[in-house]
Structure formats: C-alpha cells, structure tokens
Amino acid sequence: MAGHSHSANIAVRKGKADQARAKLFSKLSRYIIIAVRNGGGDPDSNLKLRYAIDKARSVSMPRDNIEKAIKRGTGELEGDVMEELAYEGFGPGGVAIYVESATDNRNRTNGEVRMLFQRGGGNMGGPGCVGYLFDRKGLFVIEAKGVSEDALMNATLEAGADDMKLEGDVYEVTCEAASFSSTQEALTKAGFTLKSAEIAMLPKASAEVDVETGKKIVKLMELLDDHDDVQNVWTNANLTSEMMEA
Secondary structure (H helix, E strand, O other): OOOOOHHHHHHHHHOOHHHHHHHHHHHHHHHHHHHHHHHOOOOOOOHHHHHHHHHHHHOOOOHHHHHHHHHHHHOOOOOOOOEEEEEEEEOHHHOEEEEEEEEOOHHHHHHHHHHHHHHOOOEEOOOOOOHHHEEEEEEEEEEOOOOOHHHHHHHHHHHOOOEEEEEOOEEEEEEEHHHHHHHHHHHHHOOOOOOEEEEEEEEOOOEOOOHHHHHHHHHHHHHHHOOOOEEEEEEOEOOOHHHHHO
C-alpha cells in the first residue's frame, strides 16, 4: 500500500471516527470559513468552498454547522480570523512530512507543530524543504468490486483525468487540482460511486522504509493530526497495512 494511497492516509488523518467526530467537524468548519473568506460564500462560483462543503457532507456534518461556518466566513457571524499555513519537515528515516493547517494564531501553531515534530522523532524544516516532492492532485477512490476497468478507463479519459490505477481492492483516479469539481461530476454522471474524493498532496515517488521506521512515522503523523489546527498530514513514505495497524 503506497504512502499516498487513500486508505493509509485516511486512517492516519482521521483515526477512530467516533472519538474524532467533534474535532473533525471543527477542522472542517475552519476549512469552510477560509474558503469563504478567500472566494466568497457562493459554492457555485467558489470551487474551494464547494469542495469543503462536499467534504463536510461526506462525513455527515450537520447542515447547521455548515451554514454557521459559511456565515462566519462572510462576516454575518462573529468568529476568529483564520489563515492557512503549511509546515514541512522530516520524519523518522528522513521521510518527507507535509502538514496543512488552519489557525487563528500563527505563532502558537508554529511552536506547537515544531514541538510535535520533535516528540515524534522528526524535525520541522523551512518552507519548500519537502514540498517539491509532492504534487497537489484531485484523488478519487472507487471500489473495484463490480466495476468494469474498461468502462472506468473510458470515463476517466472523457473526464480529462490524469491517471487511473488499481490499488488493492480500489481504483484510484487522479486529476489536476483545478479540474477536481469537473472530474468528480463527470465520474458521478458516468455512474461510478465514489468512496472518497479529495484534494491530496501525492508524492512524486514513494520512500521505502522498514516496518519499525514505518510505525514511528505513523505515530508522528497521528501526533500531528491530533492537533486542533492541523487539517491534513501527508508523507512520501510507503506505509504498509502492518505499519498502520501497529
């Protein structure tokens, strides 16, 4: 299972669903607020907001929470000023770690994320130190069972996606981030059920690590993901199921 595969990263980022539910809703609210402040409150003209709302709905976030987040973004409701920050660094074994966050206090988050890197056996670097190892892509996951590979390939080509491949028991379709919404719409109209759809930081090449190092990487990613301000954590490490389950 590649380090960029959906199932590995989703397990790291979200952990146990029941325990993380409230925290996940809080993170998604921040994401919606930022999307609105950057591009307005109309999801038809603000693709980032549309993606944020779809992501919130996919985890059954209440409509009231979504509407309040939109109103905070437009200023109709009072709320803290949020900004997006990316942190880059290295994990155990020297693998690349890329962290996306949304914060109302840059200085606090900077210090706390740096400390978490250190606690997890890594170290935070400067901007750009590992970002070049990743590509920002749209990523769609489709259950392979009962799906015609030829039909999916044709739909992928018609949608203008970049690539399609089988990863275990799922197909992964990737596209340019700017084409995320149109590709998602095309795949859905073609009759395919999307297990997940997200904008992801996909590694250009995976880094191979042994099992013990992989376990340490997973622990570091969990430490980072557990921080309230952290939205997503990505790595170029090739994480196996054994590493994830540990």
